[in-house]
Amino acid sequence: MIFRPSDFHFPDDPARLYPDTPGRRWVLEIGFGDGRFWPHHARTFPEAPNYLGVELSGVSLLKAHRRLKAAGLSNAVLTKMPAEVLVREVLPDQTLDAVIVNFPDPWPKAGHEEHRLLRAPFFEVMARRLKPGGAVQLTTDHDEYFEFACAQAAASGVMRVELTGPPPAALETKYALKWRDLGLGAHHARFVPLHSGALPAAPPRTFAPYPEENAAVPHAVLTLPASFAPQDFQKVTARSPQPRGEGWTVVLLDLYATLRRDGWTALAHVVEGELTQEVLVGITARGDGTHLVRLARFGGPIITPGVKAAVGSVTEWLEAQGAVVVHRGY
Ligand SMILES: C[S@@+](CC[C@H](N)C(=O)[O-])C[C@H]1O[C@@H](n2cnc3c(N)ncnc32)[C@H](O)[C@@H]1O
Structure with missing residues (x-):
């Protein structure tokens, strides 16, 4: 299902987003491109987790929507907005099991680091949004961005970095195949929140849907x-x-x-x-x-x-x- 930004609540509730599959694991994918990852990866679970995909590109949104529909993945919500807004304003604390980021835009030019998604402020928010045991999972071909993301996670003071192999589905995306054809490999890291127990209170959200009254x-x-x-x-x-x-x-x-x-x-x-x-x-x-x-x-x-x-x-x-x-x- 495609959600417009204004269809969300701030914060939202997974039980409202997935009324037919409450209580399932919840996976967020950021920058899903043409949507190849999820149909592959969802199959590795006994029952498909609830899926939330966020993209900036409207063309990608439509392609991914068609792909997920064809795969029969009905407990999937896709939206077009900056991921930073979704994670900050829509997602409630301690609800996500996994956050997938496959081949994010690397912003390779000097001085463009501020455009990168995986910076310390992002990790600070994600540490709140993930359930205990959850992780941000990054796969990228880009050596410099990979090191940058690992350094930012460590600098955030809220994430532990685990270096592992990527899930097989992350090597089947459009960009994974593109880099594989060029003979490039992929790095993978899991960023695991350090917190256990209660988090300090989060600042109140300032976004709201168009009111009924x-x-x-x-x-x-x-x-x-x-x-x-x-x-x-x-x-x-x-x-x-x-x-x-x-x-x-x-x-x-x-x-x-x-x-x-x-x-x-x-x-x-x-x-x-x-x-x-x-x-x-x-x-x-x-x-x-x-x-x-x-x-x-x-x-x-x-x-x-x-x-x-x-x-x-x-x-x-x-x-x-x-x-x-x-x-x-x-
Ligand atoms: C290099 S492509 C990778 C696409 C896909 N994950 C793959 O592996 O084929 C990066 C994608 O991230 C999306 N993107 C970039 N910045 C974003 C943001 N702030 N929020 C959501 N999506 C973003 C882009 O539109 C693009 O589709």
Whole structure:
């Protein structure tokens, strides 16, 4: 099954994701490519574990979906989003049995290490998400990235590195075959969390699905000046005070008049770390003469601090045009 990012809860519950196969082992694969690993590997278990696959490429998502369906693997959830967002915001603590990373993009150029997935912050989150006995399993042809990942795991202070042979299925992926044809071998490591027993409390999640109750959708109520009729809109950029990577950037790109009702729609681009969302914010007339500024459900937005800030940016832009805010709900 393909899940849009907004189909998840933050954090989610494996029993909700796999209602027909509760209690089975849970495996996450990051960057599954065309999906060859899982049909091979799932066969090595008496009953196929629940599978969660995350990819950045939409083409790969569709190819892998077809492959898993053909293999009859129905307890599989595939999604397209940055793995960093999925592991940080969606996965609950101590629920994963294994995390598979086969032939990750190596980012070989000097100065590009910050783009690599297997860095100390990733291991710190994974140490929380794995069950006791679970492990992150890396297979790669890339000598330098392999050493880098092992050093980062050790530097994280939360993982032990075990060097073993790769599972046979990891040598059947598209990239494994590509490197094998070139005569290259593959390295494999298991990164095993050191923790045993209770972990210190995790910081609260700040992401949420689009709420069912109207009142909980980020919004504001305001009175527009009688003369309000925007003919011209200049792009607006707002940034959170937090340092890069932790905060958000909101760019209000455009404003459109709606034809059906007395109102407008703002198009906003929201960037928060690895997550980028395009969202619509409606400005709609209400019966009492005020206007409602409200995040639209269209496009399945995830409610994040940046998305709330987008509603705030639209509201502040309207204030700069003379609107008087009656209520802020963002
Ligand atoms: C070199 S390919 C390997 C694909 C597959 N594992 C294989 O062995 O054939 C790396 C894959 O990781 C995906 N990827 C890269 N960064 C990612 C991220 N941050 N989150 C999820 N997927 C990512 C890419 O889209 C690409 O499909």
